[in-house]
Amino acid sequence: MTSEDQISTETRDRIARQFIEAIPHASALGMSLDRLGTGEAEISMAWNADFVGDPRSGIIHGGVISALMDTCCGAAVLSHPTGPRSTATIDLRIDYMRAAAPGQRITARATCYHVTRSVAFVRAQAMDEDSENPVATATGAFTLER
């Protein structure tokens, strides 16, 4: 790895950290922005006893998955090559395929697959450590401020 790559990696990490730090709710849930592509984002968070929805099973509440999906979709929109200034969710649909395994890290990946002048269309998946079988999928429409 050249020193130039090193700097860009550090810069990328700093931007990723600042992105989450700028969103108090994402920061409170312990999210980390792991990857930001062009119109693509990956955000993950650790399992935490405070986020459990069913105390008898230790399964994370669906609302936590919604917050993770929403943040990840928003990040994908902001990283779109057309360079939107800001975004807000218009609607978001989440399908819960299975319960996330207690104790495991949850990772969401979102793709902003189409944009018009004022709307972005996004889809996302959330996985626990079994990346073959998604925990949930999401599809949403977001506003675009240019």
Place this chain on the structure above:
Amino acid sequence: MADRNEPLPQIKLRRDNALRLLVEGVPYIRWMGIRFDRRGDELTAIMPFDQKLIGNPFLPAIHGGATAAFLEIAALVELSWSAMWEDLESGRIAPDAAMPDSLPRLPKTIDFTVDYLRSGLPRDAYARARVVRSGRRYASVHVEAWQDNRAKLIAQATAHFLMPQG
């Protein structure tokens, strides 16, 4: 059938205890700071404003994910509450903090669609859910959230749930 002569304080205590056990048993509801106000069987979910709910500090606005979670919690609690109401009133179930199994299991979310209508202000938010249809296996619930004005919704959602079996 419910006993017409049951003393009023006892009725209120029984209902409030059952609701408290249902809500306080869920760590994430506690973490979000969400509580429920009860009038007879009618529930209103309340999400007091907190800095950690902010999604956009520049506006500022409540995070869309926090709003979604609030709606999902309001829908799930309403559905569980309405499903246990008859059993609670007739005395078939008597929720007890010492026995977690005395409360029915929670329904599971199948899907959840949220519609954002206005930016959530840094203020308290309220939500009421309505069980549109509840069958033996599946239920459909609609939920609305507002802040200062009941008529000016900040978000609404429709959710489908799988009812606990057995």
